[in-house]
Amino acid sequence: MPQNDSHVPPDWPSVIPRLSVDDPENMVAFLRDVFGAMGNYNSDRPSEMWIGASLVMVGSIIERMQTNAFVYVYVPDVDIAYERALALGADALEAPQEMPYGDRRAMLQDPWGNRWQIATHRRFSDA
Numbered sequence: 001m002p003q004n005d006s007h008v009p010p011d012w013p014s015v016i017p018r019l020s021v022d023d024p025e026n027m028v029a030f031l032r033d034v035f036g037a038m039g040n041y042n043s044d045r046p047s048e049m050w051i052g053a054s055l056v057m058v059g060s061i062i063e064r065m066q067t068n069a070f071v072y073v074y075v076p077d078v079d080i081a082y083e084r085a086l087a088l089g090a091d092a093l094e095a096p097q098e099m100p101y102g103d104r105r106a107m108l109q110d111p112w113g114n115r116w117q118i119a120t121h122r123r124f125s126d127a
Contacts, residue, residue, distance in 0.1 A: 017071060018046065018057040020064045021112040027058050030110060034085045035073055035118075068113045078120040082106040085116070098122075 008014055021027045024047060031037035031049045037056070039049040046059035051073060075081040078096050085108050086092060093115065094107040103119040110116065 013053075013055055016055050016057055017069055018059060018067075019069055019112070019114060020059050020061050020067045022061050022066060023112070024058045024060045027110075027112060030085075030088055030090075031056065031058070033088060034081050034090075035075060066112070068115070070115045070117075072117045072119065075118050075120060078104050078106055078118050081118050082108065085110070085118075090116075 019027060025041045025043075028037075028039070028041040028047050028049060031051070032039075035051045037049040037051045039047055041047050041058075046057040049056045049058060054073075056071075082092075082096055089111040090108040092106075092108055094105070096104055096106040099105050099119075102123040103121050105117055105119040107115065107117045
């Protein structure tokens with residue numbers, strides 16, 4: 001949930017994953033195409049990409065080492081997002097499958113080495 005505290009920018013979350021990659025412009029395009037992320041590539045500062053109510057920053061490795069992340073993302077249709085990611089060069093790690101906790105989930109690795117578990121929630125677990 002976004003914060004309104006003075007130490008956090010208005011409507012931003014307190015925790016923001018930041019991806020440092022060697023090709024941030026194409027990473028931004030990947031996020032837009034696979035996850036429907038909103039935002040634009042910025043060459044002079046980190047790009048701010050919104051996936052639903054979540055923010056992901058994407059920057060270059062000019063002043064930093066490349067880092068790899070493991071991120072769980074809910075999408076409207078996991079099968080479509082999974083196929084889009086594969087078409088854009090991601091590697092399949094787990095095909096979409098039903099999980100006992102109500103998610104249909106898949107896992108892939110993007111061309112920059114980040115791992116993504118993508119899911120569509122279908123029902124609440126019986127537990």
